[in-house]
Amino acid sequence: MSTEENKVVYTPKDFKSDQEVRWCPGCGDHAILSSVQRTMAQLGIRREKYAVISGIGCSSRFPYYMATYGFHGIHGRAAAISTGVKTANPDLSVWTITGDGDALAIGGNHLIHAVRRNVDINLLLFNNRIYGLTKGQYSPTSVKGQVTKTSPYGTVEPPFNPGELVIGAKGKFFARTIDGDIKLSVEVFTEAAKHEGTSVVEILQNCVIYNNGAYADITNREHKEDRQIVLRDGEPMIFGKNRDKGLVLDGMQLKVVKIGENGITEKDILVHDSKVNNPGLHMMLVNMKWPSHPVALGVIRNVAAPTYDTAVHVQIEKIKEQSPIKNMTDLLHSGNTWVVK
């Protein structure tokens, strides 16, 4: 907000609607809701400028719980509806809420094209590796072999990694966070909001009912420091309970090394730069998996690029200026006409 008058002070409560939240107790979605409300309260954007748009799924119920403008769409189409909202009115802060099925199965086409166009939306992908709302079928992110109601003998198909897909679709912003890590989520959502273009945030979300513990190996308290790495620009890629592990490039591979062993010092550790356009290292980072590597969290890629919605309006303004046709009457009388007397 540019003028003093417009300065607004909100608390997260200002973003809570009067609707009773109906997710299962213990569902990761509760924490994500709270992180989003906290983020919006401190972004300095007026409440009426927010539009929260979703598809269908447990996660997609999200807009009902927000005291902003909201639209609960149809399955898979959240990114497309959001593209329409943002292109129609670039003045709005558009937040797209979608699930792993919504965004990567039925809505995969819209996701990759929103990312390719670089529409200025913030897309929060609730990845619980399962279809929650339909009660537990496997999704495009379910791990190979996962037993679900529609894969009673285990899936035989390999999953998508959302970050790999987004970067492959020319994505300029990709971040990852965990439902329960509210501090990190707020940090990452704030960066997503600041980034102009399609900001995709994958949220590792626990579905307590149908896929409980999907991320337990990396989120449990005992091991998490050793199995996660939070990337921040300008900081060396160091992790571990004792902050003694780091990432280096070994040929074309990322390798975990121990600082102090084999002559490795902090200086040898890679320093994170989300702003480099070359996606090579970002791609390696999003693909890191435990146990060979820690799972990368934080803003992994954050590259400036022109946005679709701005380009659309800039072009319109330019043509408006150049064209002699200023209104419908001008258009109707343009070109070849004749008079019947």
Next chain:
Amino acid sequence: MTKKRELIELDDVVIRFSGDSGDGMQLTGTLFSNTAALLGNDIATFPDYPAEIRAPQGTVGGVSGFQVHIGHSDIRTPGDLADVLVAMNPAALKANARWLKPGATIIYDRDNFTPKNIQKAGYKEDPIAEDRLQDFNIIPAPITSLTKEALKDMNLDMKTVLRSKNMFALGMIYWLFNRPLKYTEEFFQQKFKRKPEVVEANEKVLKAGYYYAETIEALHSTYVVKPAEIEKGVYRNINGNTATAWGLIAAAERAGLQLFVGSYPITPATGILEELALRKDLGVITVQAEDEIAGITTSIGASFAGLMAATTTSGPGLALKSEALGLAVITELPLVVVNVQRGGPSTGLPTKTEQSDLMQVLWGRNGESPVAVVAASTPANCFYYAFEAGRLALEHMTPVVLMTDGFLANGSEPFKIPDMEKMPEIKPPIVPEGTEDYMPYKRDPETLVRGWAIPGTPGLEHRIGGLEKDKNTGNVSYDPANHEEMTHIRAEKVAKIVEDIPEQKIEGEQEGDLLLVGWGSTYGHLVSAMEELAAEGKKVGLAHFNYINPLPANTDEVLGKFKKILVCELNLGQFANYLRMNYPKYEYHKLNKIQGLPFTVAEIKDEAKKLLEE
């Protein structure tokens, strides 16, 4: 410069240009039509082309045709049969021989009537004899060789040379009908500003054709078709797709809203998107989406955001949009969906016309999902029905489907330019800032229309979506009684549009023996048939419907005024079934055609006479 021969005055004439799909027949026909229109003739055109861009050369399946009907009096159809045929090869003759008036003039490219081409077209050796055309006015013109001759000093490659032979044929036709070359020359100068050699080549060949026609003895006379006696005003030539695009822009202008169109290209609707994409000067936002679903859902998003939104498609695309159309129904957002029908099912006949999507449009969605439906009936009135679709959508907060078809989309006719000031102002129910106790599903008790609160407005933050809503608060509701009530409300809201649309007119006799009934693009043929039957003394009327859902308030009364009803449509009887469902007390006779072609006036008259005599 010219030694004119006998000059014959005609009331109207039908000319058909026909050749391989690479021969440029569509352009030739369009240029002739534009010249005729600029000279004040009334015109109607019918482009008819194969789905393939370069269909197999020299075969009947690859023939591309453009028929134009020009006249001194009111021209309603492109004409059943042609007075003049231009055939660039034997296949073009084969495809069109049965669509000629007895004794018609046939100009053909002699150079292309080689034994090989003749056989490729399905003739044995003598096309004229085999099609029994000996008594016709046959003009074998060496079009290819004279085109080459005309350009021999220009140093052009053979492809460019051959590409301009259509201009030779056009030149001949211009001479035959006493038309100036000026407008066509201007077109080339405009179109090929940066390629002067192309301009020169086309002009040279055009003139060569013109002078050739003048020189040969075969053409005994030339013809004039005087300007039409039509209503005073400023006119332009327009096709249905452009008229549709412009009608949408006009509606947005009269509503004071920006127009947003999310679409995916599909024949024969693409022209609308292309035209709208040009109109950035009028602020039109076009999103060429990744598929039809994104086309409609981006538009729904834009409608939610407060713009006038539309999406344009044809039957297969509408099928993909159906789930999202239901979303627009339940969220009660304004949205225009244009369905330019083509032959179906599936990919069907992409470039041919048909009216077989009526049931799909009315009911092709899950749940009780009412939408308003209007249909345009001439290329030019696509403008008014697109405008009307926009008005109804915005003022009644509902999706409206506008139905046109391939025949209207590509056909053109003179369009009397309307005075924009006189077009109705469109007043969407936008909820003003500061409204107390705003609830998204609170409605006007009379019209049942809900208010439209636009994101960005302080204090009106609200959530809508595809789940059933409480009839007051708009919160999600699974209450059985509420669902039933909301289902009725949505249906009634659309039904109440009847109070906002005109009554159904009857043309011709106001009561009598036979009522012809039609809807959409068949108007020209039906009204011509009705008038010709009336001239023969028959007591016939025509009720041609533009408002499909809801039907006009007096429909029952209209149907009751005649002894018999004949519903004519280019499908297997969908509108007849729809009328029967709504007004079961009448007997509906049907005339159906499903060949990818419009009716002929003769077909309608024959069927009408049969019924009248029964």
